[in-house]
Amino acid sequence: MQDVYGKPGIKNMELVIMDEQSSKMQATVRMALVNGFKQKLQEGSAVTLSRYSLGEIQPKYRMVNRPLRLSFLSNTIIEPCGDFTGSVFGFDFRPFNTITGLQQEEDGQFDVIGHVVASEDLDNYDKNGRSGKKKPLTLADKAGNELRCTLWGDYAQQFSDFVDKCANRGKILLIMQFCMMKIWDGRMGVQNGYNGTKLFLFNGNESIPKEEFMDVELYRLSYFSAQDEAKSENTASRISTQSKHSTRDEFLNKLHVKNIVELLDVDQGKASVIVGTIIAIHEEEGWWYLGCRKCNKKVIKESQFVDLEGDSKPKFGYQGTPDQWKCTKCDKIVTGIKTEFRLQIRVQDESGTISLSLFNDDVQALVGRSAYQLCDKYGCKLLKLVILLEKKGFDDLDESVLLDWLNVNVGDHDESQKVLNGVKNKILKAETLINQLRAMGHEITDDYLVDLNFFSED
Template sequence: MIFMDQEVFLLAPKCRLSCYKKNTTAYEHLLKENQCLTIRNPSLGENRQKVKYVHSSFKINLNENTIVEQSAEPVGAEWGFDFSPFESVVEDPDNDGKSFKSPIDVIGFVVKCLPSEEKTENNNGKDEKKATFILEDLQHQQIYVTLWGVYADQIIEFQREHKDEKNVVVVVQFGKYRFWGGNLFVSNLYTVTRVFINTEIPEILEFKRSFLAQMNTSTSSGYSGLSSPVMKSMAEEYLSDISFSTIGALTGISEEKFVIILGTIKSFASEDSWFYNACKTCNKKVFTNTISKAKEDCSEGYDEVTVLECQTDRCNKRTVVSVPRIKLLIRVQDCTGIVTLTLFEREVVKLLNVNANQLLDNNMELASEGNFPSELRALINRRFAFKIAICSFNINKKLDGYSVSKLTENPSIIKDLDAHFDVYQAADDEPLGPHASDPTPIVNVNIQDSVSRVVDEDTPMSNLNNSIFTTPSGAHISCSSKMLDNELKRNLEAVYDV
């Protein structure tokens, strides 16, 4: 329980109140939320909780000699908020960024709400809703707030009942916080947190009045409140809103966008390197640099010291700490060609439940170039729908290495995508090595590998169903799936010597 004194008690307005189980019966009828009490003869102890709900380092214990009585009149503030201005919460350069700190009270104007979603990979194995939005305070500093479970339900219910409301103020009391990528993130602290959304209480009414007084037409147009749509389903994301492409047609794309492809992971483009040293703050690659530093013993001269530098200037303003992250170059094949994709740790963890740190902890020899974790080979011959990013580098340089944004092997998604393409994208049963097994095959087949970039830009399947796909050169030749399947099988047998 959290107890708030009408005076500042032990240098903090709120403290933890504990009661041993054997004494609960005597006091439980009085221990109710918002109940004002008079407490006499409690004992005082040290608050040793690892996760603290209040700032006080002490706690009050109710014992056999304690007298608890209901107060005749309410005293003190009703809610006892202790708001922290966003700019006052400073990132600790020695913090690893993984652990949250607590508690924190924040109040802010909702600038934008991100799509809500459901997460099934939690500790208790149950589905849990998640809602994320951006708050802005009176000093125009912004933070991210992520709420889970019943607190996310509060946000979603408000969205549903107040679809057109853009002037929304939210209070999060007894939250926890951490920094990620240089941004402050606040979340609910188990079930202790309180969330107030446009509630008719003095703190929210006064904040809204002050914020709206500062707002002008140009700034208000950028605030969407909590009226963001609910996150689209997986089927909608993969089947409705993004362009589809065969692998062979990727070279014909001339604009930056996301596309969906279907393919089977046949091999790794390189087994010499499977991870990189990333900045713990922003996940970008770090480099070592040698600098001259004054000697610690204050003697004349300088010592040469090797330090880590991040590609992000903001990260270099403090000590850069690195952590290994998985980065795989995978070779993905469909019936029109082969492409190299870049798969990062986030997606690998979802598929294999293992990260770079865990792999290296199990076998430090894997840190040496040329050593490849056997655990990652479990990805071979698995078929996925890949959401990949076509960026200016791919377009201007005519190179692949497209980054994988998301991927799924959900059977219903794969089935619907197969039906959409109206073609059976056959997966060769023989794994393809990083390099061709025979550099001079006897039969020379006109099949394009998107890495080789041969002169002929046309691919066997890129002219399929000219109502859906066209080759980059614009040729239109109709053919049946069965004919293409048979021709592809003969071609692959000749090229890969199976």
């Protein structure tokens, strides 16, 4: 059950109702009726409904992939039901292989159950002026199929809190009810959908005695009975309990601010903050590469791979062809590759200049587009435009001219306006951080010469 908010306040309330045969249907309470019905509709309670309407209009926030939805009327009658014999949750778990094989996202939400075999750090991110939490996971089913799962917001924090208290991190069983599909880097995964998703977490070493989780207990017994302790320990090592700091926290509290000239005295591997201006992009060194999906390192054609220490000729993969991709770090043939950013730039502050490499996440945060999207649609033009705008600001530039250029090189007017608004938000965020650093006593000047020749006048 979740409220859907419009700008003035609650727009309507969306519910999922279930009968004794575990058949589900989405229901809607319009804004004018929410206050009258909200106290009678509690999650987990059993009620009887009468005097309602059914319609084929699909709700904007679809949670159940069914053609009909139930709408509450002003005279709808809600009464308690004391003899409901159906399931409490009505889990209907979708097999992983019916998700991972899809190329397009499907509407509607569904349930998944799986063993958490890997998780990344809890990411406390700042994006377009908003802060949030993100926790990427990998789930496995009984057949060994893996599924990428991303938890956002309170769900990410719920998982991290559970892991901190769990005695056996190698046997965490996860249920996500009413999750939704999301494709990222060409791979289909799942994530929590709006606030209606329910997240259940269990220690696989402990029995689940509650009757409403009987089917989950049977799954737990069948899954972990065949898993040895060595495999469990290996899984536990892939469950991260670390937390990434937000950009603002790192810049203001966690790292030391340095001038470029002072970086010579900083120990190797120690992170620092510099405040400077990008004065050049080294396009001749390339700005993207094809990377391994597992480790993000560069992949090359096997025919181009040279073993300097080996005496024998290169042996090609099982297909006997030199056209397979090989990871330079994993030293294996890879079946999945992705386009990654690697941008060489020159940065200047009042003390000097320095060459830096920006990798995938950094560049993507700057331009708001993936490397694949830029390669496929825009090339390096959008990269240059964003950096130019972040250096010069909007005071001296005619937005109508920029929008005309974006309409030609990026897409339609709405998409172009999104690009422009995104850059504005990034500039505002950068200016806010710089002003906060100055307020903390750091001497940061911006009255040095900036060379704009790398971006042609047109």
